[in-house]
Amino acid sequence: MSIQPLEFEKPLFAMKDKINELEQMSQSMNVSLEGEIERLKTQADEVQIKLYRTLTPAQRLQIARHPQRPSCLDLIQMLSPDVWFELHGDRCGTDDRAIIGGIMEIEGRPWMVLGTQKGKNMKENLVHNFGMANPEGYRKALRLFQHAEKFNMPILTLIDTPGAYPGMDGEQHGIGQAIAMNIREMARMHVPIISVVMGEASSGGALGIGVANKIYLLEHALYTVISPEGCASILWRSAEYASRAAEALKITSHDLLEFGIIDGVIEEPTGGAHYDPNLCAERVKETVLLGLESVTSLGGSAEWIQQRYDKYRGIGAFCE
Amino acid sequence: MPLRDWFASRKSNTDKLDASLSNQKISDDELCRLWTLCFQCHEQLPTKDFTQNAKVCPKCDYHFRIGAWERIAQLTGQEEYFQEHGRCESQWFQELFGNLTSADPLGFEDTQAYRSRIEDARKKSKLNEAIVTGEAVLGSHRVALGVMDFSYLGGSMGSVVGEKVTRLIEYALENRLPLVLFSSSGGARMQEGTFSLMQMVKTGAALARLHEAGLLFISVLTEPTFGGVTASYGTLGDIIIAEEGARIGFAGRRVIEQTIRQKLPADFQTAGYLLKYGQLDMVVRRPSLRGTLIELLRLHQPYQTSHIAQNQKITGAKKAPKVKAATS
Numbered sequence: 095m096s097i098q099p100l101e102f103e104k105p106l107f108a109m110k111d112k113i114n115e116l117e118q119m120s121q122s123m124n125v126s127l128e129g130e131i132e133r134l135k136t137q138a139d140e141v142q143i144k145l146y147r148t149l150t151p152a153q154r155l156q157i158a159r160h161p162q163r164p165s166c167l168d169l170i171q172m173l174s175p176d177v178w179f180e181l182h183g184d185r186c187g188t189d190d191r192a193i194i195g196g197i198m199e200i201e202g203r204p205w206m207v208l209g210t211q212k213g214k215n216m217k218e219n220l221v222h223n224f225g226m227a228n229p230e231g232y233r234k235a236l237r238l239f240q241h242a243e244k245f246n247m248p249i250l251t252l253i254d255t256p257g258a259y260p261g262m263d264g265e266q267h268g269i270g271q272a273i274a275m276n277i278r279e280m281a282r283m284h285v286p287i288i289s290v291v292m293g294e295a296s297s298g299g300a301l302g303i304g305v306a307n308k309i310y311l312l313e314h315a316l317y318t319v320i321s322p323e324g325c326a327s328i329l330w331r332s333a334e335y336a337s338r339a340a341e342a343l344k345i346t347s348h349d350l351l352e353f354g355i356i357d358g359v360i361e362e363p364t365g366g367a368h369y370d371p372n373l374c375a376e377r378v379k380e381t382v383l384l385g386l387e388s389v390t391s392l393g394g395s396a397e398w399i400q401q402r403y404d405k406y407r408g409i410g411a412f413c414e
Numbered sequence: 415m416p417l418r419d420w421f422a423s424r425k426s427n428t429d430k431l432d433a434s435l436s437n438q439k440i441s442d443d444e445l446c447r448l449w450t451l452c453f454q455c456h457e458q459l460p461t462k463d464f465t466q467n468a469k470v471c472p473k474c475d476y477h478f479r480i481g482a483w484e485r486i487a488q489l490t491g492q493e494e495y496f497q498e499h500g501r502c503e504s505q506w507f508q509e510l511f512g513n514l515t516s517a518d519p520l521g522f523e524d525t526q527a528y529r530s531r532i533e534d535a536r537k538k539s540k541l542n543e544a545i546v547t548g549e550a551v552l553g554s555h556r557v558a559l560g561v562m563d564f565s566y567l568g569g570s571m572g573s574v575v576g577e578k579v580t581r582l583i584e585y586a587l588e589n590r591l592p593l594v595l596f597s598s599s600g601g602a603r604m605q606e607g608t609f610s611l612m613q614m615v616k617t618g619a620a621l622a623r624l625h626e627a628g629l630l631f632i633s634v635l636t637e638p639t640f641g642g643v644t645a646s647y648g649t650l651g652d653i654i655i656a657e658e659g660a661r662i663g664f665a666g667r668r669v670i671e672q673t674i675r676q677k678l679p680a681d682f683q684t685a686g687y688l689l690k691y692g693q694l695d696m697v698v699r700r701p702s703l704r705g706t707l708i709e710l711l712r713l714h715q716p717y718q719t720s721h722i723a724q725n726q727k728i729t730g731a732k733k734a735p736k737v738k739a740a741t742s
Contacts, residue, residue: 258645258664258665259673260664260665260666260669260670260673261665261670261673261674262670262674262676262678262682264664264665265663265664265665265670265682265683266691266693267691268649268691268692268693269645269664269665270644270645270648270649270663270664271644271645271649271650271693273645273646273664274614274618274644274645274646274647274648274649274650275649275650277614277615277618277619277645277646278618278619278621278622278625278650279622281615281618281619281622282619282622282623282626297602297611297641297642298611298614298641298642298645298646298664301611301614301615301645302645304615305615305618305619317608317611318607318608318611319602319603319604319606319607319608319610319611319642320602320604324669325604328604329524329525329604330524330525339524342520342522342523342524343520343522343604343607343608344520344607344608345607345608350608353519353608353609355608355609355612402619403619403623406612406615406616406619407580407616407619407620409573409609409612409613409615409616410573410574410576410577410609410612410613410616411517411518411519411573411606411609412514412515412516412517412573412574412577413514413515413516413517414511414513414514414515
């Protein structure tokens with residue numbers, strides 16, 4: 095599958111196309127263009143390094159939202175290629191497919207895995223509602239968390255959502271309450287919880303499955319209180335200021351690591367996870383296993399709950 | 415007194431009165447303050463009657479928005495004291511954690527710098543932050559009480575609000591007190607970014623402990639309660655009460671209309687609407703709130719430990735035995 099370039103990647107892609115063209119030409123016409131090709135290749139490498147080293151928050155946001163970025167189901171498939179039982183439904187009449195959950199196995203240990211699922215095309219997005227869950231999705235998640243607790247499985251949550259779905263039914267069915275209840279219940283779960291933000295984690299919709307002992311962000315992923323577009327339209331009164339809002343909100347993985355809000359950044363393949371999903375999954379697996387190890391080494395469930403409490407108890411900036 | 419003298423003295427008295435009245439000019443401002451215009455039915459109401467009616471329009475029942483201190487005054491029966499002083503600290507309410515103020519962790523600046531927004535808000539609202547927390551006596555019950563104030567940056571929840579709510583919950587746990595929180599908020603405070611967002615977890619995790627300790631939490635949602643507050647402590651009450659006239663929701667009405675491309679019903683997200691859909695236990699008019707809370711507190715007292723009126727003094731000396739928060 096070829097990668098769809100983002101707007102800011104187009105000059106780089108043009109250079110690479112040119113190199114390919116020259117290579118083909120030199121082969122088919124049997125002329126030696128090696129010097130020229132080498133020169134272009136070094137130039138392209140330089141451009142590439144510079145481009146991805148100086149990404150703005152708005153560009154990272156584009157990478158995080160890239161339609162080819164590995165989704166939650168892709169990652170599960172790569173983390174646990176042989177074992178995957180999806181568990182459905184909130185037992186109250188609905189199976190919200192914006193959040194999917196089930197049991198997987200990593201290195202012989204069963205995990206309960208939950209995640210918001212974005213589609214890769216319109217058809218998939220209609221099924222998964224663009225990764226925007228309704229209250230029923232959060233209640234399904236809670237049911238599965240409790241299942242994990244009962245059978246002593248660690249929980250992995252994979253977050254990639256623009257937020258909970260802002261709809262009429264959601265308000266009638268208590269979207270706020272469903273998220274709040276998940277926050278409270280996740281805070282007192284007797285099993286370790288690890289959370290990985292794969293793309294964008296926006297507002298309460300992310301927290302509804304996001305309370306964890308360890309939170310990791312993929313390098314280009316973001317964790318924000320409100321989407322930069324939403325922030326811009328409220329504070330600047332126009333969504334055109336989204337890239338400024340993205341900057342002001344300090345939502346990149348490195349900012350959040352510096353603030354002590356997250357526990358680690360998972361380095362992505364050059365250009366983003368979609369350039370090499372398998373490598374990315376390998377790194378996620380490594381990080382998640384290390385995270386679990388460091389949580390379980392604390393002792394038992396009382397210590398895990400305490401560590402989770404202390405972690406969030408310490409977040410806040412104020413004067414007194 | 416002969417009749418003629420009586421008339422004469424009466425005349426001189428009225429003259430004196432007229433003179434004193436004309437000396438003592440009532441300013442337009444003062445005159446305006448004597449009357450209040452109802453936003454809903456446009457009736458001119460004598461301010462005194464209106465204030466005595468808990469700032470509810472006697473004609474159309476419109477509930478005017480009130481600030482945190484006025485709310486506390488109403489709940490603890492100190493309205494008169496509040497009218498004079500603008501605050502009401504006494505044996506009925508002692509403020510806790512009042513010295514906490516916002517920092518600016520992101521150095522945030524949009525059309526105005528966050529720091530200057532904070533300064534403006536402090537001047538305008540005369541508050542240090544968007545919530546007042548403390549220990550109160552309602553009827554004969556000691557409670558940990560927090561009241562949000564919409565006039566401070568739209569009651570938005572940043573680090574300070576999250577911290578004060580969490581400390582209040584921890585105070586309730588330590589002293590085995592029921593918790594009453596009045597919410598009024600536009601949601602999380604954008605200017606503190608992800609710090610604000612995480613306050614939802616901080617408060618929620620503290621409430622998990624309160625829940626496990628078997629202590630009562632009554633959440634009262636007042637006009638308006640939205641976003642991050644709705645999706646954290648606002649809806650985690652053992653009992654959720656909405657004040658009459660409150661609008662409550664997670665997403666804003668405009669955002670939903672733009673998303674679903676439909677016009678929403680006029681009563682969408684009102685207290686009555688949410689009651690109909692099972693999201694609230696009850697909708698209560700403001701004049702009945704104090705009584706309702708006291709009754710609920712009475713009914714939820716642990717049977718064996720009667721709190722009744724230990725001189726209603728909050729000195730902190732009479733702390734109940736400390737109970738370690740259950741963590742497992």
